[in-house]
Amino acid sequence: MSNLYLPPCCTPLSDHWPLPQALPGVQLISTRFDAARLDANDFDLSGIAAVNGVAKRQSEYLAGRLCAREALRRVTGTATVPAVGADRAPQWPAGVSGSITHGSGWAGAMVAYASAWRGLGVDVERRLTPARAERLAGEILTPGELQQLQGLTAEQQAWRISLTFSLKESLFKALYPLVLKRFYFQDADLLSCHAGGSARLRLLIDLSGDWPAGSELDGQFVEHDGHLLSLVAIPA
Numbered sequence: 001m002s003n004l005y006l007p008p009c010c011t012p013l014s015d016h017w018p019l020p021q022a023l024p025g026v027q028l029i030s031t032r033f034d035a036a037r038l039d040a041n042d043f044d045l046s047g048i049a050a051v052n053g054v055a056k057r058q059s060e061y062l063a064g065r066l067c068a069r070e071a072l073r074r075v076t077g078t079a080t081v082p083a084v085g086a087d088r089a090p091q092w093p094a095g096v097s098g099s100i101t102h103g104s105g106w107a108g109a110m111v112a113y114a115s116a117w118r119g120l121g122v123d124v125e126r127r128l129t130p131a132r133a134e135r136l137a138g139e140i141l142t143p144g145e146l147q148q149l150q151g152l153t154a155e156q157q158a159w160r161i162s163l164t165f166s167l168k169e170s171l172f173k174a175l176y177p178l179v180l181k182r183f184y185f186q187d188a189d190l191l192s193c194h195a196g197g198s199a200r201l202r203l204l205i206d207l208s209g210d211w212p213a214g215s216e217l218d219g220q221f222v223e224h225d226g227h228l229l230s231l232v233a234i235p236a
Contacts, residue, residue, distance in 0.1 A: 004079065007042035009033050009059050013070050018224040020197035023233055025116040029071040030108035033063035048081050063107035064100040071111035089176065099173045106227055119234035121173030124227050125166040133158035140165045140185045164190045166230040167219045171201055174232040179207040197222050
């Protein structure tokens with residue numbers, strides 16, 4: 001790893017790839033972070049512009065940007081920090097695709113050259129409890145996806161809803177920079193997911209000429225470090 005300052009609120013940056021399928025040219029960097037250990041000087045010492053918010057928001061942002069900077073350094077040779085755009089999405093250097101995620105004390109960033117991967121979307125989630133999953137199901141799942149829950153136990157349903165939520169978040173992160181158009185949970189279907197960690201999604205609305213309704217994309221996922229990690233990667 002590089003010798004840039006690492007704040008005490010973050011564990012040493014890792015390049016471990018926990019997902020089932022490795023992707024050539026894609027770099028994942030991750031860290032665990034603890035908001036209670038965030039110091040007021042950590043942004044300055046890290047060379048990253050501070051953000052407003054409570055300690056949790058600040059620490060997850062800092063952790064995500066540290067991962068993004070190291071991932072960019074690994075791929076491009078230049079350790080830059082993605083700025084925040086007007087749409088609040090990370091602004092990656094020209095010719096680069098990337099994605100940042102953080103949740104429940106874990107942050108990660110994924111980077112690749114756009115000439116190899118047009119879009120990357122990575123998302124980490126804590127698995128929903130059965131009660132919370134039941135409350136959110138109608139918001140996250142399409143009618144077809146809701147039907148597929150029939151016959152599953154409450155725990156199995158919660159896992160499926162959590163996975164669908166995460167994969168659709170990853171889908172949005174991968175596609176939004178390409179279409180610059182917001183879309184929502186009901187605008188895509190999770191067609192399949194398999195025990196080995198592969199998944200397939202389908203768009204239900206037209207996003208652009210390149211991405212009409214019916215377009216299908218591959219995803220992958222893994223239970224990692226007590227979290228659910230998902231990825232949608234769009235090859236060039």
